[in-house]
Amino acid sequence: MDIAVLFLTSVVILGILTLQSHVSRAERTIARVERKLDLVLQHLDLHEEIPGKDGIVALVREGKTVQAVKAYREATGAGLLEAKQAVDRLT
Template sequence: MTEIVLIGLLAAVFYLVFRVSTQMSSLSGRMKSMHNQLNRMAQHMDLPEHPIIDELRELMKEGKMVEAVKKAREEFGLSLLEAKEYVDGL
């Protein structure tokens, strides 16, 4: 009987992990889409780039990718993966 309960609990945990990861993936895609839309709007309105962009590009030219990612995380409040993707996109 205990084994059946344990198997049921494990199945429930796997299901919850799957659901959360699916929702996170969906949210990530929506955030990327919103980010792209905001960038297009900013370009259309001729808004200046954030002042840190030049600093990030300079760090990248110097081969200091880790520092650029760290700076992007600090400035924009991004996760490590988001900051890496942002810097790679520059």
């Protein structure tokens, strides 16, 4: 019985580590593609439209950075770090 539990535990741990490796690889690939896309947009002098940008800029001007980040996240679906960096670029 103990050997079966040990074997099953080992299989589960190996599966988790393999899955984590695949996710990390996918995240690196996505980041690389996003960087390339940003370069293409920059080269073509195109800018991503931010829904509600005027309201977000107004919040930044009022010194309400936290609210601006929250509004950016709600408008774009961005993560916290990405939203913070985007709001910082607006200043």
